[in-house]
Amino acid sequence: MQQAMPQDMPQDMPQNSNHTRLLEPIALRSLACPNRVFMAPLTRQRAQQPGDIPGELQAEHYAQRASYGLLITEATQISPEGKGYPQTPGVYSEAQIAGWKLVTDRVHAAGGRIFCQLWHVGRVSHVAHQPDGQPPVAPVAARSKGYVSIRHADGRRERVEASMPRALETHEMARVIGDFAHAVSCAKAAGFDGVEVHAANSYLINQFLSGSLNQRDDAWGGSIENRMRLLMHVVDVAGEAFSYERVGVRLSPMGSANDLPHHHDDEALMERVAEELGKRRLSYLHLFNHYWGKDGWNGHFSERLAREMKARFNGPIVLNGYGADVAAAERDIEAGLGDAIAFGRLAISNPDLPERFAENAELAPWDDTTFYGDCARGYNDYPRMAAAR
Numbered sequence: 385m386q387q388a389m390p391q392d393m394p395q396d397m398p399q400n401s402n403h404t405r406l407l408e409p410i411a412l413r414s415l416a417c418p419n420r421v422f423m424a425p426l427t428r429q430r431a432q433q434p435g436d437i438p439g440e441l442q443a444e445h446y447a448q449r450a451s452y453g454l455l456i457t458e459a460t461q462i463s464p465e466g467k468g469y470p471q472t473p474g475v476y477s478e479a480q481i482a483g484w485k486l487v488t489d490r491v492h493a494a495g496g497r498i499f500c501q502l503w504h505v506g507r508v509s510h511v512a513h514q515p516d517g518q519p520p521v522a523p524v525a526a527r528s529k530g531y532v533s534i535r536h537a538d539g540r541r542e543r544v545e546a547s548m549p550r551a552l553e554t555h556e557m558a559r560v561i562g563d564f565a566h567a568v569s570c571a572k573a574a575g576f577d578g579v580e581v582h583a584a585n586s587y588l589i590n591q592f593l594s595g596s597l598n599q600r601d602d603a604w605g606g607s608i609e610n611r612m613r614l615l616m617h618v619v620d621v622a623g624e625a626f627s628y629e630r631v632g633v634r635l636s637p638m639g640s641a642n643d644l645p646h647h648h649d650d651e652a653l654m655e656r657v658a659e660e661l662g663k664r665r666l667s668y669l670h671l672f673n674h675y676w677g678k679d680g681w682n683g684h685f686s687e688r689l690a691r692e693m694k695a696r697f698n699g700p701i702v703l704n705g706y707g708a709d710v711a712a713a714e715r716d717i718e719a720g721l722g723d724a725i726a727f728g729r730l731a732i733s734n735p736d737l738p739e740r741f742a743e744n745a746e747l748a749p750w751d752d753t754t755f756y757g758d759c760a761r762g763y764n765d766y767p768r769m770a771a772a773r
């Protein structure tokens with residue numbers, strides 16, 4: 385959904401070799417994690433309706449994966465306006481807090497740690513998802529050529545073009561930041577160990593960061609300093625509500641998903657963002673790279689940029705985008721490019737990935753036909769390895 389990524393699983397799954405680095409403990413500032421195998425944020429569109437509420441289904445799902453060093457939830461809208469897809473959960477209502485509390489209690493009881501990924505889709509939405517059928521909001525009134533999906537009353541899903549957005553007024557920026565602050569306090573009330581600010585994959589914060597899109601002429605657009613203002617405000621309200629050490633940020637440097645074209649200052653922007661985030665002693669910086677690790681360094685962004693961002697951030701770096709190429713992930717940790725790996729599709733099909741690494745066990749392939757939707761299949765029914773054997 386979020387990236388134009390290859391969904392195919394390799395015919396021959398690379399098998400385990402030696403995962404000692406991935407299995408080493410890591411401290412995300414004050415949070416001790418038993419290993420460096422993190423679960424990447426994964427939208428699964430199974431929240432209860434009406435109300436976009438997580439429940440027992442999600443509690444079981446995340447608790448099954450409690451042995452991961454850190455779990456990052458599926459992207460979770462901070463407000464009704466932040467929604468762009470069917471049945472994604474929110475974190476702004478009392479019912480959602482109660483639902484997430486089931487999840488965090490189960491994860492903690494199973495010995496795990498879990499952060500909530502905070503999401504506002506901006507213009508990657510459709511009027512069908514917006515309060516009172518209003519247009520989605522964006523830095524500027526320019527439509528995304530990306531697709532979203534809607535769900536009809538009979539349950540049928542349809543892939544549709546994103547709706548034409550309206551530009552946020554300058555005076556509305558405080559309200560949007562307030563919505564993030566409210567969501568952070570809800571995440572805290574729900575028992576999360578921290579939050580991850582979703583500033584990647586061309587959603588609202590990424591739209592504001594973008595030099596190609598954000599041509600606003602007020603304090604929220606134009607220059608790099610202006611374009612990163614929203615991200616820094618969000619990080620600051622989250623840091624104040626939760627403590628900066630419990631706030632992570634996800635970026636997709638040089639990414640162009642959902643129709644966010646490249647801009648000549650993309651690299652300078654990312655370097656400056658990493659530097660500014662580094663001043664805040666955050667929990668971690670999470671970098672998504674589309675083709676990471678396929679044939680050595682073959683990503684959207686260069687190894688030079690990765691190293692520069694790491695140096696400027698000067699804190700824990702989480703890398704993502706390896707598919708099933710675990711050896712490449714290991715190599716990049718060994719090479720000092722990052723400190724932990726967030727596994728996405730492998731986490732869907734391997735609830736016990738750290739144990740499989742420890743035992744050098746076979747890895748289970750994912751089924752991309754059940755990634756999204758309200759079916760029970762393909763969610764909590766991937767077996768643990770003992771059962772698999």
Ligand SMILES: Cc1cc2nc3c(=O)[nH]c(=O)nc-3n(C[C@H](O)[C@H](O)[C@H](O)COP(=O)(O)O)c2cc1C
Nearest residue numbers: 386424425426427458459705706707727728729755
């Ligand atoms: C089914 C699915 C849902 C995803 N949902 C999210 C999401 O909610 N938030 C996000 O930042 N990335 C999302 N992504 C991207 C993943 O977090 C990750 O970047 C991607 O799968 C690449 O990592 P991998 O190679 O380990 O699978 C999603 C990817 C998939 C396949």
